[in-house]
Amino acid sequence: MIRLFTLLLVGTMALAACQPAAPEIGADGRALxxxxxxxxxxxxQIPFRVLDSVNALRxxxxxxxxxxDAQLTAAAATHSRDMQVQNRPWHFGSDGSSPxxxxxxxxxxxxxxxxxxxxxxxTEIETLGAWMEKPDTRRIILSPEAxxxxxxxxxxxxxxxxxTLVMGG
Numbered sequence: 001m002i003r004l005f006t007l008l009l010v011g012t013m014a015l016a017a018c019q020p021a022a023p024e025i026g027a028d029g030r031a032l033x034x035x036x037x038x039x040x041x042x043x044x045q046i047p048f049r050v051l052d053s054v055n056a057l058r059x060x061x062x063x064x065x066x067x068x069d070a071q072l073t074a075a076a077a078t079h080s081r082d083m084q085v086q087n088r089p090w091h092f093g094s095d096g097s098s099p100x101x102x103x104x105x106x107x108x109x110x111x112x113x114x115x116x117x118x119x120x121x122x123t124e125i126e127t128l129g130a131w132m133e134k135p136d137t138r139r140i141i142l143s144p145e146a147x148x149x150x151x152x153x154x155x156x157x158x159x160x161x162x163x164t165l166v167m168g169g
Contacts, residue, residue: 035121035159046124047073050151050165053128054141061142069168072150075102076164079115080154083162089119103168110148113167114140120161124153127163145169 038046047068055065079102082093091099099115116137118127131137140146146167154162 036123036161037159038153038155038161046153047151050124050128051149053125054149054165057128057132058142058146063142063144064147066146066149066167069108069148069150071106071108072103072148072166072168073152074106074150075099075108076115076150076166077152077154078102078106079117079166080152080162080164083117083119083164084154084156084160089117089162091115091117099166103166108148108168110168111145113143113146113169116140116163116165116167118161118163120163121159122161124151124163127161128165131165140167141165143167143169 051066051068058065079093079099083089086094093102097105100112103112116131118130120127120130122130128141131141146169148168150164150166150168152164156162
């Protein structure tokens with residue numbers, strides 16, 4: 001009987017340890033946000049999730065779809081890393097480069113429609129949602145001139161993510 005009780009007690013404790021931890025609550029009484037950690041698997045899927053979401057938004061606005069472009073993605077990756085090095089989200093590189101300079105450096109022969117950036121702890125879809133709420137970034141994402149897209153990020157150990165989306169025509 002003691003063995004059975006001991007087994008039940010140990011089993012109950014083991015199950016209790018498997019329960020997810022209660023979210024931390026902030027001063028406003030709401031759950032604190034958790035950092036979105038990008039895994040290797042996520043890193044393979046993120047460009048396609050962003051592409052699908054952008055094309056759904058463009059379709060709903062009557063705009064043609066865009067395609068992923070390796071050169072624009074390379075320009076986006078360079079800028080995401082550079083923003084992290086500079087520790088500020090802005091459109092100029094540490095070498096003074098502009099978005100136009102960066103897409104030319106990677107050999108993109110089309111036109112630059114625009115660059116959208118963010119410094120956040122949010123997922124790519126939450127970040128895209130925030131971009132869509134602002135008229136300037138929304139205009140770039142939904143531009144009728146856009147036919148190509150590049151997206152990339154750099155994530156710090158703290159979880160902060162530096163996102164860059166580049167639209168080209």
